[in-house]
Amino acid sequence: MDDIRKRLEQIDRELAGPDVGGRLAGSSPLVLPAVGLIAGIILAKRTSVPLWVWLGVCGAAAVAAGAVFIAQRRSPRPLILACIAGIGFAGLGAVRHLSHQQPPGTDISRLVGDRPMPVSIRGLVITEPRINRYPNWAFSRFKPTSPPASCYLAVTEIEGRDGWASVAGVVRVQMSQAALDVRAGDRIQTYCILGRFSPPGNPGQFDTAAYMARRGVYVAASIDSADGIE
Structure with a gap:
């Protein structure tokens, strides 16, 4: 009787077919991994979770996927594997x-700590210096020195x-x-103060450090x- 009941239950499951999630995982197995990949990028961008935690998530997902695959070898459930793959991705x-946000090993930022440091550097000017003349400042013409400027080196x-x-990187x-x-194109040597960009001080304030990091x-x-x- 037990064998007959098991066969009847199996026939009922086959006739009922997979649920919506199972059909989605079976017909479009890359949907959940793609969603997981996008979600991971967004979470890493908006949170301060360290890199080793995400590496642990990848490792745990790989182990879980292997265990589920072995346990469900005879009756696989694509939805479970797709969910685990989504977490891993x-x-x-x-x-x-x-x-991508981490500077290369030879980047000059590796030598700069949390406090600004005086140092002499050499490099190639790669952009034309931008002069800030402050045309809307009524007293700008009375300023005895030349206006400030900025460039990339x-x-x-x-x-x-x-x-x-020898070092590398852009400052x-x-x-x-x-x-x-x-x-632009000049090779210069200068004595300067090197420091990291300050994080935003208020919610909603422009994040200069993140913006510059995206530019390397x-x-x-x-x-x-x-x-x-x-």
């Missing part, structure tokens, strides 16, 4: 996003205790006085005087 999306060397060392240079003889720039250089540029 969420971890992969987060890892991909966080890895592809750093090639940094001076340390043992002399000059946003802020000059309190514009160096009128500096142009992680630190800024501040130059007090144009005389410090050679």
Whole structure:
């Protein structure tokens, strides 16, 4: 009787067919992984979950998928495997996003801590200096010094205790006085203050650090005087 009942239950399940989730997983198995990948990128962007947590999610999802596949070898359930794959791809999306946000090993930002540091650097000016003339400031014409300026510098060397060392990366240079003889394509040496971009101080404030990181720039250089540029 038990065998007959099991066969009847199996026939009922086959006649009923899979549920909506099962049909979706069977006909479009990549939907949940794609949704998980997008969700992982969004979560990594909007939260501060560390990289090792997302790596753990990927590992746990891989182990769970293997265990479910072995346990359900005779009667597989695509929906369960698709859900696990979605979780795993969420971890992969987060890892991909966080890895992309990390500077390379030779980037100059690896040498900069939380506190600004005075240092001499050499590099190639890759953008024309942008001069901020403040045309709407009524007293700008009475300012005795030249207006401030900014540009981007592809750093090639940094001076340390043992002399000059090779580095890489792009630095946003802020000059309190514009160096009128500096142009894109010039190789310069300057004494500056290197520091990281400050995070937003208020909710909804523009996140300069995140914006610059998406452009591959992680630190800024501040130059007090144009005389410090050679």
